[in-house]
Each structure stands twice: as structure tokens, then as C-alpha cells.
Amino acid sequence: MGADLQYGEGRRRRRHHRAPISQINVTPFVDVMLVLLVIFMITAPLLTVGVQVDLPETEAGPISGDDEPLAITITKDNVIFLQETEVELGDLVPKLMAISERRTDVRIFMRADRDIPYGRVMEVMGTVNRAGFKKVALVTKLDKGDN
Numbered sequence: 001m002g003a004d005l006q007y008g009e010g011r012r013r014r015r016h017h018r019a020p021i022s023q024i025n026v027t028p029f030v031d032v033m034l035v036l037l038v039i040f041m042i043t044a045p046l047l048t049v050g051v052q053v054d055l056p057e058t059e060a061g062p063i064s065g066d067d068e069p070l071a072i073t074i075t076k077d078n079v080i081f082l083q084e085t086e087v088e089l090g091d092l093v094p095k096l097m098a099i100s101e102r103r104t105d106v107r108i109f110m111r112a113d114r115d116i117p118y119g120r121v122m123e124v125m126g127t128v129n130r131a132g133f134k135k136v137a138l139v140t141k142l143d144k145g146d147n
Contacts, residue, residue, distance in 0.1 A: 108136045
């Protein structure tokens with residue numbers, strides 16, 4: 001009875017609280033990452049330029065850069081595409097200026113079918129260069145030779 005008098009009848013017993021868990025639950029994080037991985041695996045092939053050309057092969061290294069380049073493509077039928085839109089050579093520069101918001105420091109990737117005459121590629125490249133665009137690069141496939 002002495003113990004009851006010491007604590008009193010109106011007092012509640014203390015509950016024992018568990019200590020907080022200091023570990024991070026990574027299961028939701030892993031679930032989100034797996035979903036994102038699947039989404040990126042499905043959408044990555046769709047992000048390439050839609051005009052099909054048979055690119056020549058070379059041993060040159062890849063071009064690095066952070067900004068999104070514009071793409072000019074010349075098909076084997078000698079048709080010029082700016083991104084995925086067909087354009088005439090005379091309309092190429094005005095459309096480039098409109099897309100680039102009159103900035104001539106944007107990167108431009110030129111893709112041309114391997115069967116296109118070199119003169120035609122240089123004609124298109126010269127037209128783009130005369131308009132003030134200096135960052136023009138030719139796109140090729142990596143050579144898979146017996147090295």
C-alpha cells in the first residue's frame with residue numbers, strides 16, 4: 001500500500017515509448033527508380049530524329065555538349081529536312097534563324113546519306129555557314145572495324 005500512496009491514485013503509469021528509427025526506408029525509393037528506368041528505356045529510342053539515313057562510318061569520337069542541337073538531314077533522295085520538317089535549300093536559313101531565335105551560336109548536326117554526292121553536302125553546309133552558323137558538325141556512325 002505504501003507504493004500506491006507514493007504515486008497516488010490519479011496518476012497514470014508512464015508508457016514506454018520506442019526510440020525513433022534512424023534508418024531510411026529505401027524500398028519506396030527503389031520502386032520509384034525502377035519505374036523511371038522503365039519509362040526512360042521505353043522513351044529513349046523515340047527521342048532520335050525521325051528521318052532515316054544510311055550514315056557513313058568513321059573513327060571520330062563523339063561530340064560533347066549540354067545544349068540541344070538542331071539537326072539537318074539530307075536523304076538519299078536529295079531531300080533536306082530541318083529536324084523532321086522537309087525544307088527547300090532556299091528556305092533553310094530563314095527557318096534556322098526562326099528556330100534559333102536569331103542566335104548563330106547554336107549547334108547544328110548535319111546528317112547525310114552515304115550515297116549523297118559530297119558537293120551537295122558542302123552546298124548545304126556552305127549555305128548554313130554563310131548565314132553565320134559556325135558550330136556545324138557532321139554526324140557519322142562509329143566504325144566497327146577489326147581494331
